[in-house]
Structure formats: C-alpha cells, structure tokens
Amino acid sequence: MVRVRFAPSPTGYLHLGNARTALFNYVYARHTGGKLVLRIEDTDKERSKKEYEEMLIDDLKWLGIEWDEGPDVGGDYGPYRQSERTDIYNQYLEKLKESGHVYKCYCTPEELEEERKKALAEGRPPRYSGKCRNLSLEEQKKLEEQGIPYVWRFRVPDGETIVFEDLIKGTVEINVNEFGDFVIIRSDGSPVYNFVVVVDDALMKITHVIRGEDHLSNTPKQILIYRALGFQEPKFAHLPIILGEDKSKLSKRHGAVSVRAFRDDGYVSEAMFNGLMLLGWHPKRDSEVISKEEIIQEFDIEDVHNAPAVFDRAKLKWLNGVYIREILDLEDLTRRAIPFFEKFGYKADFEYYKKVMEAIRDSLETLMDIGERARPFFIDNFPYDEDAKSFLEDETGYKVVQLFYEKVKQLDNITKEDFKKITKEIQKELKVKGKGLFMPIRVALTGKTSGVDIATLVEVIGKDRVLHRLERALEYFG
RNA sequence: GCCCCCGUCGUCUAGCCAGGCCUAGGACACCGGCCUUUCACGCCGGCGACACGGGUUCGAAUCCCGUCGGGGGCACCA
Numbered sequence: 150m151v152r153v154r155f156a157p158s159p160t161g162y163l164h165l166g167n168a169r170t171a172l173f174n175y176v177y178a179r180h181t182g183g184k185l186v187l188r189i190e191d192t193d194k195e196r197s198k199k200e201y202e203e204m205l206i207d208d209l210k211w212l213g214i215e216w217d218e219g220p221d222v223g224g225d226y227g228p229y230r231q232s233e234r235t236d237i238y239n240q241y242l243e244k245l246k247e248s249g250h251v252y253k254c255y256c257t258p259e260e261l262e263e264e265r266k267k268a269l270a271e272g273r274p275p276r277y278s279g280k281c282r283n284l285s286l287e288e289q290k291k292l293e294e295q296g297i298p299y300v301w302r303f304r305v306p307d308g309e310t311i312v313f314e315d316l317i318k319g320t321v322e323i324n325v326n327e328f329g330d331f332v333i334i335r336s337d338g339s340p341v342y343n344f345v346v347v348v349d350d351a352l353m354k355i356t357h358v359i360r361g362e363d364h365l366s367n368t369p370k371q372i373l374i375y376r377a378l379g380f381q382e383p384k385f386a387h388l389p390i391i392l393g394e395d396k397s398k399l400s401k402r403h404g405a406v407s408v409r410a411f412r413d414d415g416y417v418s419e420a421m422f423n424g425l426m427l428l429g430w431h432p433k434r435d436s437e438v439i440s441k442e443e444i445i446q447e448f449d450i451e452d453v454h455n456a457p458a459v460f461d462r463a464k465l466k467w468l469n470g471v472y473i474r475e476i477l478d479l480e481d482l483t484r485r486a487i488p489f490f491e492k493f494g495y496k497a498d499f500e501y502y503k504k505v506m507e508a509i510r511d512s513l514e515t516l517m518d519i520g521e522r523a524r525p526f527f528i529d530n531f532p533y534d535e536d537a538k539s540f541l542e543d544e545t546g547y548k549v550v551q552l553f554y555e556k557v558k559q560l561d562n563i564t565k566e567d568f569k570k571i572t573k574e575i576q577k578e579l580k581v582k583g584k585g586l587f588m589p590i591r592v593a594l595t596g597k598t599s600g601v602d603i604a605t606l607v608e609v610i611g612k613d614r615v616l617h618r619l620e621r622a623l624e625y626f627g
Numbered sequence: 628g629c630c631c632c633c634g635u636c637g638u639c640u641a642g643c644c645a646g647g648c649c650u651a652g653g654a655c656a657c658c659g660g661c662c663u664u665u666c667a668c669g670c671c672g673g674c675g676a677c678a679c680g681g682g683u684u685c686g687a688a689u690c691c692c693g694u695c696g697g698g699g700g701c702a703c704c705a
Contacts, residue, residue, distance in 0.1 A: 262702095275628090327631085327700095334703085342704070398699075428639070459638060590664090
C-alpha cells in the first residue's frame with residue numbers, strides 16, 4: 150500500500166510550488182490506490198500560525214485535493230500536527246542518546262556564525278567543526294554549571310557516501326563530509342525538521358516521499374537518521390522546482406504566487422489543478438486540457454520531467470479560459486461567478502446571471518473579466534467612449550437609432566429574432582448596412598464600439614431598458 | 628567557495644532509459660488569414676529549439692567525456 154504525505158509548514162498562504170507538490174502527492178496516491186496524509190509541520194514556533202493552517206486546508210480543498218488522514222480528519226497514525234508530537238520525538242531522541250548517535254553541543258550561535266563565515270571566506274564548506282563532539286562528562290558538567298545552553302547534534306560518520314535512488318533524479322550520491330554534525334534538538338528542547346520529518350514519515354508508514362527539489366541535499370542527513378533509528382527508508386522523489394520569469398525560484402518577488410491570489414483573481418480550481426500538473430508532467434496525448442480523473446488514471450511519478458519549470462502565467466490564463474468557456478456546466482459556472490458579479494456591484498437574480506454568463510462566457514479568460522464584459526447587462530447610464538461618438542454624430546447613424554427606437558417601441562418584447570428582423574428592415578429603409586447599421590445601435594446601447602453580441606444583449610436586458618438607453622442616446626447626440 | 632541537480636522552439640513539453648520511425652511532434656505566446664455587425668471565441672497557416680566541443684557508432688536530441696550556462700542547497704527554517 151502506497152502512503153504519501155504532504156507536509157507544509159503553516160507560515161503563510163499556500164504557495165504555488167507547495168500546491169503543486171500537494172497535487173503530485175495526491176494524484177500519485179489516487180493513481181496507486183494508496184493514502185494521502187496531511188501533516189502540519191509547525192515546529193518553527195516563530196513562524197507558524199494557527200490561522201495559516203486553516204487557510205492552507207481551505208486552499209487545498211478548493212483545489213480539489215482530498216486527504217485520507219490529517220489534523221482535521223484524524224487517522225491511525227496521529228497526531229498530525231508536529232507540535233503535538235513532542236513526546237514521540239523525545240522518545241526517539243532517547244534512543245539516539247542510548248545508541249550514541251547524538252551528543253550535546255555547547256557552542257553559541259555567535260561562535261558558529263563566526264566559524265561559518267571563516268569557512269566560507271577560506272572556500273571550505275561551512276560545516277560544524279565537531280568541537281563538542283568528544284567532550285568528557287566532566288567538561289559537560291562544568292559548562293552546564295555555568296548555565297550554558299546546549300543543543301543535541303547528530304554524530305555524522307566520517308567520509309561515508311550516501312547513495313539513494315531518486316524516482317525522478319535517478320541515482321544520487323552525496324558524501325556526508327559535505328555537512329558536519331547537525332543539530333536535531335534546539336537549545337530550547339524543540340526538535341528540528343530533519344529529525345522530526347524522519348520520525349514522522351517512518352511512524353506514519355510513508356512509503357514514498359514526494360517533495361520539492363530544494364530538499365534533495367537534506368536527504369542524506371535524513372537517511373542517516375533512518376539508519377540510526379533502524380527505520381526502513383522510504384523511496385524518494387524530488388520534484389524540480391518552479392521558477393519565475395527570471396529563472397530564479399518562484400517567490401513573492403514574482404507577483405501573485407499564492408493559490409488564494411489566483412482564486413481571487415477569477416481562476417477556477419479545475420484550471421489550477423490542470424495547469425499546475427502541467428509544470429513538470431505531461432499527458433501522453435497532444436491535448437493538454439485534461440480532467441482530474443484522467444490525470445489520476447494516467448499519472449506516474451517516474452514520468453515527471455526532471456528540469457526546473459518556469460511558471461507560465463499566460464498559459465494558465467488560457468487554460469482557465471478553456472474551462473470557463475468550454476468545460477464547466479453553465480449552472481455551476483454561474484454559481485461561481487456570483488461573487489464576481491457582486492464584487493463589481495452587478496446585482497440581479499440567479500436566472501439573470503445565468504443568461505449573462507451564457508452570453509459572455511466565450512469572451513472570458515478569468516471570472517474577473519466579468520467586470521468588463523458583463524457591464525452592458527447592468528449599467529444603463531454609461532459614458533460614451535470618445536472613439537465611439539462619431540457613429541452617432543453622423544447623420545445617418547443618428548437616423549438609424551431613431552428608427553430603431555420607433556420600431557422597438559411598437560413591440561411587446563424584444564427577442565434576438567425581433568432584433569434581426571428590425572435591423573433588416575432598417576437596412577432596406579435607410580439603405581445602410583454593416584458597421585453603418587450596427588455600430589450606431591451598439592454605441593447607443595453600450596457606449597462602446599466593441600463588446601457582446603447586440604442581439605443577445607437586447608433580448609436579455611429587455612424592451613424597457615433598451616428604450617431607456619436609446620432615448621438617452623438620442624437626447625445626448627440630438 | 629564547496630556539494631548536488633538540470634540544460635529540446637520565448638515559455639510548458641513529447642522524444643532520451645531500450646541510438647535509425649525526428650528534414651524533432653504538441654501546447655501557450657507572437658505574427659498573418661478566414662469567420663463575423665464590433666471585441667472576443669473558433670478555424671487555418673506561419674515563425675521558432677536538440678547549449679557548445681570532442682568521442683563511440685554505418686548512424687546520436689538520444690550513449691560517454693569535457694566546457695559553458697542555469698538552478699538548488701550548504702541554519703538552533705521547513
């Protein structure tokens with residue numbers, strides 16, 4: 150049974166990179182019929198916040214990711230919040246003490262920082278010197294009597310090369326001399342990531358660790374701990390990181406990079422899911438528009454591309470448009486669009502929103518575009534664009550609108566068909582066609598030279614509002 | 628500085644592991660055309676890449692070596 154996990158630290162919104170990692174884990178779990186565990190890595194008290202955890206969960210759910218075990222749903226391997234697992238970590242720290250894999254280190258952060266700088270300046274890898282490695286009990290006692298705090302360091306065996314098979318990267322070899330004895334318990338007694346991640350993954354029976362490539366160089370440290378504790382190592386798969394336009398790791402500097410931001414900007418979750426998957430993975434067929442179900446069916450972790458990917462906003466936007474105009478069901482789409490209508494102050498009932506969405510969905514890329522494209526359906530007293538005025542300042546144009554007004558007035562109601570019939574009549578009577586015929590009407594009804602299909606517009610807004618707008622235009626340009 | 632990872636159109640990628648089917652396929656973007664009462668949508672077409680240099684081979688995008696380039700990591704962060 151495959152067991153994978155997504156283990157974010159609640160230090161902010163759900164970042165696109167993390168979202169993608171979560172997605173790959175989720176999809177892999179579903180593909181293999183395994184389980185996905187959500188674990189909150191909140192060992193950094195300085196940065197972790199409870200409200201961030203809720204936002205994180207909310208964003209994950211919105212994206213369509215479902216987990217089988219986690220802080221909110223429970224499970225057999227909890228607790229799923231690291232801050233609640235302190236006893237467990239202490240228990241395993243004891244084991245490491247007994248086996249002599251760890252020792253106390255009394256060096257101060259200042260001392261270490263100095264060593265670090267010196268090493269860097271001399272072109273050596275900045276690693277811990279091992280100064281406290283062989284302190285005698287008397288020496289330790291003496292230091293403790295002076296009230297000097299200590300951390301627990303893991304004793305790294307000298308010169309060993311750790312080799313592991315990464316499902317994406319292939320064989321990776323790293324010599325442990327690259328890093329010195331590393332801290333696993335802070336001076337305040339709290340455990341550090343590299344230690345807890347191993348204890349948790351092992352105890353939670355994680356079989357595949359799928360995470361960002363930025364963790365690649367941590368892996369040997371973790372493998373050392375797996376071995377020291379006698380745990381079986383999981384399989385590792387390191388996903389290439391996501392880059393910004395400038396090819397550096399995607400961060401806030403690159404603009405909106407949280408799932409929440411895209412959601413607020415009118416992106417639909419299906420498009421985010423699809424789009425994020427495309428960063429490093431590709432369906433077998435040519436079309437890149439692919440549903441969650443099909444992805445789950447087709448996905449395999451070993452098919453993940455191994456080079457970093459630049460996040461392509463334009464493509465995600467296009468994909469979002471595809472979902473809006475071709476894939477989502479009208480009713481569902483309308484429901485999701487309501488917050489956006491409201492945001493722009495466009496008030497109406499559901500049926501009306503639905504008609505509007507039907508009319509404009511083909512021209513939307515994001516739900517935010519509703520502000521622009523839906524305006525003619527809601528705003529009656531609009532300004533006339535400068536470049537649009539000429540159509541009504543033109544004598545024939547003005548006559549077209551006058552005649553159109555007369556004809557609409559005689560109808561009970563106006564439908565698309567009526568509109569076609571009327572304009573055809575005007576065409577004959579005034580001998581105008583094409584732009585000369587439609588533009589004056591368009592400008593009179595919307596104030597613009599471009600936008601939604603006019604026949605549809607008049608049918609949706611109805612006779613009274615059409616008349617009102619025409620009167621207003623005739624008066625304005627008369 | 629050291630270590631690790633990576634290098635196919637501007638971008639995401641297919642192909643690479645099992646060398647010939649590749650005068651390198653698709654998608655986004657861009658450009659042009661068509662459709663259309665407008666914008667958009669849609670359709671059609673165009674532009675455009677195997678980082679470089681050696682080797683192995685009858686034959687290399689695919690295998691090997693080197694160079695260059697990019698990225699990540701080197702915390703009492705995760």
